[in-house]
Amino acid sequence: MRRTTASTSAGLTWCCRRNRPGFGIRAMAIIGRLSFDGNEILARTVLEQMLEASVRHAVDPRGLFTAPGIALGWCGGAHDLGASPIGTSDHLNIRAVADSQLTNAGELRASLEREGHHFHTRTDAELVAHAYDRWGSRAFERLRGPFACAVWDERNRVLVLARDHVGIRPLHFALLQGHGVVFASDMRALLQDPGVMREWCPDGIDAYLALGYIPAPLTAYRRISKLEPAHFLIVDGRRLHVEEYWDLPVPSAGTAPHDVAWAVKGALKASVRRELKDHKSAALLYSGGTASCALLFAADSRAGVPITVDVDQDPSELARSDAAAAHLGRVRELETITRPMSSLVEELTAMSGEPVGDPSAVMQFAVCTAAAKYGEVALSGHGAAALWAPCARRRRLLSHLALAHRHDSAAVKDAYRLWDGEHRRCIYTRGFGWEVRDANPFVHHLERYASRAGCNAVDRTLYVDVRTCLPDNTLAIAELAASAAGLSLRYPFLDRQMVELAMATPASLKQRGRIWMHALRRLLAPQLPPRLLPSALRQPPRHTWLPAALTMLVPKMLLGPRFDGRGIVSRPALRQLWNEHLSSRADHSRRLWALVMLEFWFRNFIDGDAAAEPLEYAVLLKAA
Structure with a gap:
């Protein structure tokens, strides 16, 4: 039998259900909203919809704190029954939510207790609230393990968002046209807020087609940004400030x-x-x-x-x-x-x-x-x-750098591309190409690469990889x-x-x-x-299922009028790409699959009607 405990207090509700056998631990998620009008009563229905979009099953526990101008929410994962998922400091002036698995929670809790802090639960959220009360924004550099957290400083009316050192836990936020800030660890939750329009971002799509993924702080949406790893965002009044709290060390010479x-x-x-x-x-x-x-x-x-x-x-x-x-x-x-x-x-x-x-x-x-x-x-x-493991991409970068006439910036781009710039721009429609004419998908890679000028090329590319890819x-x-x-x-x-x-x-x-x-x-x-011993050489992944899937999916999803209507890829250029692949003149498997997944994303999250057209999934079933 499922046991449920619920509690309410002024502005705070939580509901914890015992997980049903066989469902395991689900990923946690956090949400929240800050209005620049400190007296605004936030729509609870929207907040609950954001939580609902974040949970995987109806039995997932969840909690919500609301006060004029602010809301914090949490859901999912294992949670102590009867304990609020909203962490508070001793004086209730600091509240926090966390999607986390802190590995040094015991040591931090003991340290704070020695300084006079009193804990009522064993949750990471309460620990984050006390740590912020003690050390302010310097608390985040003391946390170990994956985390994405939000802290509300009620006395100073400051919201702080932070993400772990490597970026295991995601955290996204959107500025609501001068009205406020909304955030969530699950991007699907942000789309429930009516102030976050489902507008796709041309620069984000250009970066996706260049790299195979979208680097932070970009996302596939105009209004949504990713918080970068080892960074925190402070929202103080109408001012937003992002700061890095930790960076990777440089290599030590003379190591045996x-x-x-x-x-x-x-x-x-x-x-x-x-x-x-x-x-x-x-x-x-x-x-x-x-x-x-x-x-x-x-x-x-x-x-x-x-x-x-x-x-x-x-x-x-x-x-x-x-x-x-x-x-x-x-x-x-x-x-x-x-x-x-x-x-x-x-x-x-x-x-x-x-x-x-x-x-x-x-x-x-x-x-x-x-x-x-x-x-x-x-x-x-x-x-x-x-x-x-310095991989093939880094070796390719070194070969480019070895050529005297190549600049570092060109070499970095060649090392990280899925499509080279000339080839990628050639498949774009004239309108989309003009829209992204000033976009540079590699700007973050170049900045990171330049920041380690004192290291050799391999160590610099390792650093870029760890901070981006x-x-x-x-x-x-x-x-x-x-x-x-x-x-x-x-x-x-x-x-x-x-x-x-x-x-x-x-x-x-x-x-x-x-x-x-x-x-x-x-x-x-x-x-x-x-x-x-395992092979000393890197073994490339084998995707034997991919050719059949592409044969079925590309004509249905990419060569039809719906994808053509996106206005991103030119139909003649796409047909040429497909014909080159079919005739084995070039292997475009990764590029074509990226385009197929792009169209799936459009139908799921921009059009919102993927369920109404199951044909492509049926085609994929035949391919499998």
Whole structure:
């Protein structure tokens, strides 16, 4: 039987329902609105609609605080019954909501208690409220683990939004034409506010087609912005101020390879312990690659079952990874994808507020769905490649820099593009091309690259990746896939200590020749015989399902009048692109899939009528 507890007080309501068996932990979400008119009574119906758009199931707990001119809301995830999800300070002058999994909550709480603070719950939201009451905006640099939070300082009538150091948790906000600010961790919630129009952003779409994702602070919407990782936003009166509270360290010269391997071993084991301290067990996403093998070695038996999902993997590689797990004292479980491709794509596109151009997102969703059967929480190796493996894109950048006549800016653009600028602009309609004529999708990459002028080219590109592609693409996809599957992922490689260790390690110790993740392989070398070690070369993803899906979807979705009416891509240029792909003169799979996902996004979030036209999903089912 489901137990429900509800409580109300002046301006505060919350409802906590015990999770039904089998539903697991859902991702949390926060919402809120600040009016520049401090006496305005905010429409409660709109706020409740924002919460409803954020929850995955009707049983998710939720809470809402309202006062003249301000509202804070929270929903989802596991929550202590009877405890308000709205955190307050001792004097009730600070209120906070948090979508978080703080790994140093105990230490921070104990420190604040020694200074005289009194806690009534064990929630992160209450901890954030007390931390802000004590340290102000400097509190955020003390938090460890994923978080997106909002703090309301009632005495000074100041709203503060903050996001974790790497950008695991998303946070979006919109300025309501001089009337106020609305924010939400789930972009779909913002679209419930009537002041946030469903207007798509040409610069955001141009960036998506250039990179395959939309870099912060841009979004696919004109009125909505992303808060960047390791930043906080202060809304004081009608003034908005964004500030960075933390940055990655620069590499340390003179680091010895043995010292790095020893430090990685200790830091990774400590990170896994912190991630699992509140959980009796957790699954482990085990691909058999270098990062997941290192994670399996670092995790004790509480990490539960290592799970491999057969996603177009070579049988010999599956056998090797199984033997490697056994050598490390674990029994690997092998799962297969049982859901049709059509339902995976349909559910994933419906949950994402922005287009998702990477085909691996569909496979990650399938992996998370399979892992959710083994537990509510799973350890993941996401982030290890960005931190420890200078990849092909960075090698391509170095080759460009080696040419004396190439400028750094041109090289950076070539390294990060999905489409080069000339090719991309050639497929645009004349009207769209004119609209984005001054847009530069690479401006944030160039700024980050220039900020590390004292480092070598590889370390600079690693820094760019961790500050851009990692939060805006890699982690955005991982969190989307996990949330859609009802799974809570933990990222030991993205623990603050691990991130700082990785970025302080020179690139020369991370890759030797073509051997990537060299530092992590040194960690594994004493644990596994050479025949069981993962491949020393990066294995590109195989998407064997993609050609058939494109054959079915492109004519129906991209070559029809509906996509043509968007006014973005020229029909003759698109037909030429498709003909080149069909004749094998060029492989445009990633570009065509990005366009297909763009059209799915338009139908779901701009037109709002995807459910009325199930034909494309039926076509995709045949392709699967």
